Amino acid sequence: MTRTSIMLAAALFATCVSAPQLSVAAEPKASLYERLGGTGPITAVVGKFVSNVAADKRINGWFAKADIPNLKRQLVDQVCQASGGPCTYTGKSMKETHKGMKITTAAFNALVEDLVQALDTFNVPEQEKGELLSVLGPMKSDIVEIP
Numbered sequence: 001m002t003r004t005s006i007m008l009a010a011a012l013f014a015t016c017v018s019a020p021q022l023s024v025a026a027e028p029k030a031s032l033y034e035r036l037g038g039t040g041p042i043t044a045v046v047g048k049f050v051s052n053v054a055a056d057k058r059i060n061g062w063f064a065k066a067d068i069p070n071l072k073r074q075l076v077d078q079v080c081q082a083s084g085g086p087c088t089y090t091g092k093s094m095k096e097t098h099k100g101m102k103i104t105t106a107a108f109n110a111l112v113e114d115l116v117q118a119l120d121t122f123n124v125p126e127q128e129k130g131e132l133l134s135v136l137g138p139m140k141s142d143i144v145e146i147p
Ligand code: HEM
Pocket: 059, 062, 063, 065, 066, 067, 068, 070, 071, 074, 075, 078, 090, 091, 092, 097, 098, 101, 103, 107, 108, 109, 111, 136, 137, 139, 140, 143
């Protein structure tokens, strides 16, 4: 082997070894709704979430007069739709719903903690937990009135 052919062989080897794997028939990624397990698991997480909120002294005052069964239904539809599932959220907009409630950033963060706890109770993986929180996070500016 000449010096040049050795270098060529080495370059070829390096290319083959470092070449990215091309998947010919990549599976389309399942929607977040599907990866969460569909309506059943979403309903279970929402149920636990609302019971965490009801037990959370930092924020449960806001929910003293709430229609809890309606709130759960609306949240299930909202999470189902926002995660790409076959539901339609028919409730009011986040801005209209929370208007005048004087919700603080601290209250918003407490509610997110209660949601994370519910997701952890059902061992929802980090990836899906993160995706769901990034779907809900942008609603903050429509909900919080007192920074
Ligand atoms: C990402 C965060 C939040 C989401 C996705 C969310 C979602 C919702 C939804 C879907 C409803 C029902 C709307 C309807 O019936 O048309 C609702 C109602 C309500 N939310 Fe929120 N909310 C959030 C944060 C908060 C926070 C931080 C508070 C207070 C600490 C709060 C307090 C309430 C109250 C008091 C109601 C009314 C319940 C009733 O009168 O029956 N929400 N929310």
